Amino acid sequence: MANTQTRKADHLRICLEEDVQFNQLNTGFNYYRFTHCCLPELNLNEVDLTTTFLGKKLGAPLLISSMTGGTQQAKIINTRLAEVAQNYRLAMGVGSQRIAVENPDVAHTFAVRSLAPDAVLFANLGAVQLNYTYGIEQCLQAVDILEADALILHLNPLQECIQPHGDTNFKGLLDKIDRLCQQLEIPVIVKEVGNGISAAMAKKLIEAGVAAIDVAGAGGTSWAKVESERAENNLQRRLGKTFADWGIPTAECIVSIRQQYPHIPLIASGGLRDGLEVAKAIALGADLAGMAFPFLQAASESPQALDELVRLSLAEVETVLFCTGNANLSELRQSRMLKKIT
Numbered sequence: 357m358a359n360t361q362t363r364k365a366d367h368l369r370i371c372l373e374e375d376v377q378f379n380q381l382n383t384g385f386n387y388y389r390f391t392h393c394c395l396p397e398l399n400l401n402e403v404d405l406t407t408t409f410l411g412k413k414l415g416a417p418l419l420i421s422s423m424t425g426g427t428q429q430a431k432i433i434n435t436r437l438a439e440v441a442q443n444y445r446l447a448m449g450v451g452s453q454r455i456a457v458e459n460p461d462v463a464h465t466f467a468v469r470s471l472a473p474d475a476v477l478f479a480n481l482g483a484v485q486l487n488y489t490y491g492i493e494q495c496l497q498a499v500d501i502l503e504a505d506a507l508i509l510h511l512n513p514l515q516e517c518i519q520p521h522g523d524t525n526f527k528g529l530l531d532k533i534d535r536l537c538q539q540l541e542i543p544v545i546v547k548e549v550g551n552g553i554s555a556a557m558a559k560k561l562i563e564a565g566v567a568a569i570d571v572a573g574a575g576g577t578s579w580a581k582v583e584s585e586r587a588e589n590n591l592q593r594r595l596g597k598t599f600a601d602w603g604i605p606t607a608e609c610i611v612s613i614r615q616q617y618p619h620i621p622l623i624a625s626g627g628l629r630d631g632l633e634v635a636k637a638i639a640l641g642a643d644l645a646g647m648a649f650p651f652l653q654a655a656s657e658s659p660q661a662l663d664e665l666v667r668l669s670l671a672e673v674e675t676v677l678f679c680t681g682n683a684n685l686s687e688l689r690q691s692r693m694l695k696k697i698t
C-alpha cells in the first residue's frame with residue numbers, strides 16, 4: 357500500500373519536473389489546417405460549445421483526463437480539477453482507483469462528486485487488474501467512491517512492461533471486458549494511456565460491448581519515459597528510453613476509428629495541448645477531447661491558473677468555430693473545413 361502511494365507521488369513529481377513528453381511531436385494534428393472563413397455570418401457571442409456525451413449534457417467538449425488520487429497532493433489536485441469541471445460543466449476522470457479499492461482510507465482523495473454535482477465523472481481502473489483478482493465487485497466499488505457516470509478501464513501494456521514489477525499478464529482480458537460490460541449498469545469506456553488504439557482493436561472492443569473509446573494516442577505524455585525515470589536498474593531505464601516514442605499518433609487513431617464506426621462515442625486524447633488541437637480533434641470526428649498534462653500543470657500551480665487554462669482553451673475552440681463559419685460543434689464536424697496538408 358505504501359508502495360502504491362509512493363508510485364502515485366512519483367508519477368506526479370516525474371510528470372511535473374522531468375521531460376517525459378514524447379521526443380517527437382507526432383500527435384498528427386500538425387498535418388491538418390483549417391480553411392479560414394473571412395466572412396463568418398455569425399455573432400461570436402452565439403457560438404455554441406455545448407454537447408452531449410453518453411446522454412449527459414456538457415458545457416464544452418472537454419475532458420480532464422484520468423490522472424490521480426491516493427495521496428494528499430492528489431486530493432488537492434482532484435479537488436481543483438473537480439471545481440473547474442463543475443464551473444464549466446466539463447467531463448473529468450480520476451486516476452486509477454486501485455489504491456482506494458485496496459485501502460478505503462484513501463477513498464476520500466477521489467471522492468469529488470459533492471464538488472462537481474453537474475460534471476460528468478469517470479471512475480478508473482486498469483483493465484489488467486481483471487487478471488489479478490479484480491471483478492465486478494471492485495469495479496462497483498470504484499464507481500461508488502466517485503458516484504461516477506461511467507467506468508474507464510485503461511489499457512497500458514507498454515507501461516506495465518517497463519514499470520518495476522508491472523502486471524504483464526494480458527491474456528484473456530477481452531472476454532473479461534465483455535463480461536464486465538454485460539454486468540455493469542453504467543457504461544464502460546476503454547482508454548489507452550498514450551500509445552493509441554487502432555481501428556482493429558477498436559472493433560474488438562466495440563464487439564465486446566464497450567460504450568465509448570478514448571484513443572489516448574501518441575504524442576504527449578510518454579509513460580515509457582515516466583517509467584524509465586522510475587527504473588530500478590539500467591535495463592529498465594534503457595527499455596523505457598527505447599520505447600519513448602512508441603504508439604499510434606492520436607489524429608491517426610481518430611480518423612481510422614471514425615471511418616469504420618461513424619456512431620461510436622469517441623474521445624481524442626494524447627498530446628492535445630490547446631483549443632485549436634481540440635477543435636481539430638472534433639473536426640476529425642471525436643466527440644470529446646481530453647488533456648492530462650496541461651491540466652496537471654495548471655492545477656498544481658493554482659486554481660486561477662487552471663481557470664485561465666480552461667477559459668483560454670474554450671476561447672480557442674470558439675475562435676475556430678467563428679473563423680470557420682460554424683455556429684456549433686456538429687456544423688464543424690460536417691463542414692470539411694479541416695484539410696490535410698500534403
Ligand SMILES: Cc1cc2nc3c(=O)[nH]c(=O)nc-3n(C[C@H](O)[C@H](O)[C@H](O)COP(=O)(O)O)c2cc1C
Binds near residue numbers: 371421423628
Ligand atoms: C500524472 C498522470 C497520471 C496518470 N494516471 C493515469 C491513470 O491512473 N489512469 C489512466 O487511465 N491514465 C492515467 N494517465 C494518462 C492520461 O489519462 C492520458 O491518457 C495521457 O497522459 C496522455 O494525455 P496527455 O498527453 O494530455 O498527458 C495519467 C497521466 C498523468 C499525466
